[in-house]
Amino acid sequence: MRSEQEMMNIIIDFARNDNRIRLVTLEGSRTNKNIPSDIFQDYDISYFVTDIDSFKENNQWLNIFGKRIMMQKPEDMELFPSELGNWFSYLLLFEDGNKLDLTLIPINEVEDYFTNSDGLVEVLLDKDTLIKDKVIADDSQYWIKKPTAREFDDCCNEFWMVSTYVVKGLARKEILFAIDHLNEIARPNLLRMMSWQIGTEQGYTFSVGKNYKFINRYIANEDWEVLLSTYSQNNYQKVRESLFTCYELFRKYSKDTAESLGYEYPNYDEAITKYTKSIYNSLES
Incomplete structure (x- = not known):
């Protein structure tokens, strides 16, 4: 299984080299210091992008993250209606056991994202310095x-x-x-x-x-x-x-x-x- 550092390097390097991706955040249990770390934790990642449709045209770009054995696109399912509005997500389970939950969010929805956040967020990459205040992950909403x-x-x-x-x-x-x-x-x-x-x-x-x-x-x-x-x-x-x-x-x-x-x-x-x-x-x- 690839290590956390290897996975994070792939996730951030891809974003850094793709001009459409302007901001990257990490959410969920990996941001929570009160949750014991283990190999089953998902990588909950959001890419804030300028052209979401260009990503949705095909799945080839997802190959960079590894060989997957299962993929789900919740916003592209008929049985389970979308709940994310303009967002689009990919749930990816890889051959080595790692799991990436990747969400694409239009760049103009940054403010809404942070307004409605549950507090468990870390900023990994901010190309345009969109986030002016320091973001510190906090699980108090779940106390x-x-x-x-x-x-x-x-x-x-x-x-x-x-x-x-x-x-x-x-x-x-x-x-x-x-x-x-x-x-x-x-x-x-x-x-x-x-x-x-x-x-x-x-x-x-x-x-x-x-x-x-x-x-x-x-x-x-x-x-x-x-x-x-x-x-x-x-x-x-x-x-x-x-x-x-x-x-x-x-x-x-x-x-x-x-x-x-x-x-x-x-x-x-x-x-x-x-x-x-x-x-x-x-x-x-």
Whole structure:
């Protein structure tokens, strides 16, 4: 696998020698000092260009970055509509394992880019000194944020209401429906609540990572093992057990958060737990 220095040299040298490219930035985890470096990190690069259409005419110019085994052009797909406006991106996976996510941006959209940036940006090349102020990568936008009383209640409301869809799916023997609501809505709100409780104990000056991937660093090992057990869902009984386990975890972390922040613990828990048990009892009778 080519080293980080080798990859960066290729990326910057190509831009330096192509007059159409005026500015180059690096985004994402490689700019974040709080993310451990590893070989799986993408190179998230933006080229700010004067003539974007000339790049889109063919893919030959991409060969400079290495032999690729897979390429995706999200803005050139029919099934997944473009979300980048005038921007155009290439997701490139190379034979040596490196991955480059390269975005072309019209040069007249520099201001919009930095205005809407998530803060994780480094300027690698600026031919025209377009960036007057020093840019320092900052991940504070992703730090745990203290919830308002309304946000806390909304999270509780969403978790307990969506749980009824899981119950309904299991009762109807529609396991994929049940799993989808548990995985896509209920558990993410459990994880949100867990992160808030972590914030009340350890402050709001760090992130638990994308998809809460570092949350195990901040909770008890016992709770981590219990949380992982909720991902075992290959039959109806296991989905049911996972749901009740999520109930227990959400109850624990939401009560602790409410107490720490002086918020009222809502009565959704008691009502929905009673409802859930009544449905299951009726099915078993």
